[in-house]
Structures are given as structure tokens and as C-alpha cells.
Amino acid sequence: MGCAVADRLARSRVSVCLLEAGDDVAVGATRANSGIVHAGYDCTPGTLKARFNVRGNAMIWQLAEQLGVPALKCGSLVVAPAGGEEGLAELKRRADLNGVRAEILSREQALAVEPMLADGVTAALYAPDAGVVSPYQLAIALADRAAVNGVEVVTEAPVTALGKRDGVFCADTPKGKFEAKVVVNCAGASASRINAMLGAETYEEEFRKGEYYVLDHTERTNVSTVIFPLPTAAGKGILVAPTADGNVIYGPTSRPTVEDDTAVDAEGLEEIRRSVPLTYSRPAFNKCIRVYCGVRTAVGEDFVVQPSEKAEGLIVTAGICSPGLTSAPAIAEYVEELVGERLTLLPKEDYIEIPPRSPRLEELSEEKLNALIAKDRRWGKIVCRCEKVTEAEIVAAVHSPVPARTVDAVKRRVRAGMGRCQGGFCSTRVMEIISEELGIPMREIRKGAGHSEIAVLAVKEADDEKI
């Protein structure tokens, strides 16, 4: 949300600052979700979720293309066993009310879309406008474009106090004090805490964890579309889906938890192992390369996107659970309107809509790659063998508008360490590149947030800088 709002406001002649508590953007719920661009057929008609999901779906494909973010409009199926016809009909009714394209298919028709459906599937709801996007790459690309257009993106700047004097807000962070006429609260699970600093509305938040299996690229050929079971009160259910980067995921669970509980446990994984075969005929748990977990924050049944009634100038986004990723561009568009009621938003004449970006190896023809290598030999050095990431791409990530300063920040930008060996081979080389490019000693290179330094002690007597 913060990245989408900052990107939107960057188009106007106002001074914008994005304050992020983490070591990077996209480290909260946006880091660990399903990455589905939902079509919008299951949101209750008339809700903010329905409105922003449908508009967000329409916006996100163009955004992804403009910004070079991996995305795939592969459609989705909600599959049902015998007896599930009523559930599908209800979804179709909602799709019609929400203005979403969807049709009910027989088993044979559904198999033509997705040949690997489980034997028990008798019918499905097909939504051609659904798909997948890389959630963290979308957020990073939005933050990068915002930064290119003048937004100050300050990481490791948790807002610890927020007050208002003479119509001006003042936020305290370890990186200094920041003043603003308008504050947009995009703090996800911490939304109430930020509001409380100003004596504004607080919300009863509910947290639900979602655990996943990530499978190797080799499984991608077996999955054509996003396969959902019929939704229940707990959510959209455990899906099987391709990822925008060419893996496959099984998940998520939906279990009550507390904020920040991103642990994956045996109970959650067992639930996924039981559920997947009910919709999909080729489960391949032996191809798992990683498990992960994200935490949803819900406030009642709908999103909260509104100006505070208690603190003038504060605009709140809270309870942005699923389909929040899909909805983010549309919520940001609406937040821009709300900001525009409080500040004059004049368009920037020198706004850069499509910032230059470093290409990815996979996008390059042999000819183009050779031309790049001739200019810079680092294009010829593969650092991550699994995902085929070159040294040049990693260097570009380290120097991107919102720079990658940790091993995980590099991983989210260029996928070094996302493959089968999970960084076993490339992590130390990535550390060396960050160290060389930023002049940070090896022993200070971190995996991610906080004290996550990787080289904890020297195993040989050596010059400290060469550990």
C-alpha cells in the first residue's frame, strides 16, 4: 500500500516521503502471499473489496507491463465436487453483480483449461481475467518509480511517535523527524498503533497465517491456471498456482494467529498435503524447494480506506487483507483523491512514467547479451546458477533507486537465491558483491532486517576485512 500510494503521489508537485520500518520495502504481508491477481468474483457486491479488486485487476496488468514486473494473466478456476453447484452459482451471481467476466464450466470444459484437475471435480467457475504477479517485485518497482520521481524512500525508519502541531504532523523515527501536512497510514498490521499515536480510530484486528509449499520450476509445466477450491468462511481455500517467476505454489492455510507469526509448522503443511489432491491430480510434494508463511490482517469483513474522523489530515488504510495486492493500485488511486481534497495536486511536468531499468538475463537474445558482455564482462558471469542471475544484475539491484543492501533484498529484486539450492551456492558471492559495491565490511552484511549478520566470526586468523 505504501509503495502504491507513494508512486501515485509522485506524479504531482508535492513533497512525498515513504517511511518504512523494515530494511527494505515489501517486507510485511506483501512479501509472503499467493501473488494472485484476483478477478473479483467472490467479493461481496457493494463492498470496498469488490470495488477496489475489480478496478485494481484492470490497472495491474498495465502497471506490471510498464514497470517490467513478472505477471501472467493465466485465468483461474474455482473447482467443485458433486454437490458444489450451488456454491459455483453463488460466485457467478456475485461475478455478474461485480461486473467480472466468469462462466461455469462442465468437467470436460474445465479440463480443457486445466488438464490436471482431480478426479472428483465435476464443474468449475472460470475467470479469464485472473492471473499472477510477483508481489514484492511489483511493490519494489512502484517504490523505485516513486524514488525516480523524487519521493524520499527511507528504510529502517519505524515511526515511533506521531504528533500534530499547528496543522503539521511530525513523525519521530531513528532516522530523524519528518514533517507533513497529510499522513497516509499504510502500516499494515500496525495501522491501529499509528492511529493511536494521534488519538485517532483504532480497530479490532484479526490475524490469520497462510503457509505455503514452493515447488521447483520443473512443476510449472503441469499447472496452467490458478486452481481454487470452493471458498469457505475461512477464506479462498488452499490453491495450486503457477507463480509469475515460473514456480508452483500450494497453499495458503488460514489459521488464527498473532501478528508477526510467520513460522511454518507441521500442522499447516499437513493441511496443505490433505487439501491439494482434492482439486489437483498431480501433487508433487517431493519437488518442494521451500516453505513460507505470511500473515493477513483483517478488520471485520471489509477494507478500511478513509480519512480519519478524529485527526484531520490523516488518511487510513487498515485491514488490507486479500485481495489487497490486487486492489493496491486502485486503493492508491482513491487515496490520491483523498489527498487531493487536502492538498493541491498539480501534475509534475517532468514526471517519468517508465523509468529505465536493468534488463534480466532471461529477457535477452544471445545477440543482445553478447553486446552487453562486450561492454561489461559482469554480464557474462553467472552468480546464481539455479535462477541464472548474472553479476551485472546483482550490481544493478544494489544500485537501484531503492537500493538492495541485504542478501534478501537482492533476492527479491533479481531472484539470486530463489532457486533449487536456496542460495547454498551464491549467497557468499552476493555478500561479496554487496560488500564491494557499497563498501560495507563482509562481517556487517546482513541477510535481512535487524541483526541478521551472516558472517558471525572468523574461523581462521585473517585480516578482519577478508573473513
Ligand SMILES: Cc1cc2nc3c(=O)[nH]c(=O)nc-3n(C[C@H](O)[C@H](O)[C@H](O)COP(=O)(O)OP(=O)(O)OC[C@H]3O[C@@H](n4cnc5c(N)ncnc54)[C@H](O)[C@@H]3O)c2cc1C
Ligand atoms: C497468506 C496471504 C495470502 C494473500 N494472497 C493474496 C493474493 O493472492 N492476492 C491478493 O490480492 N492479496 C493477497 N493477500 C493480501 C496482500 O498480501 C495484502 O493485502 C497486502 O500485502 C497488504 O499490504 P499492506 O501494505 O497493507 O501491508 P504490508 O505489506 O504488511 O506493509 C505494511 C508495512 O508497514 C511497515 N510498518 C509497520 N509499522 C511501521 C511503523 N511504525 N513505521 C514505519 N513503517 C511501518 C511494515 O514494515 C510493512 O512494510 C494475501 C495475504 C496473505 C498474508
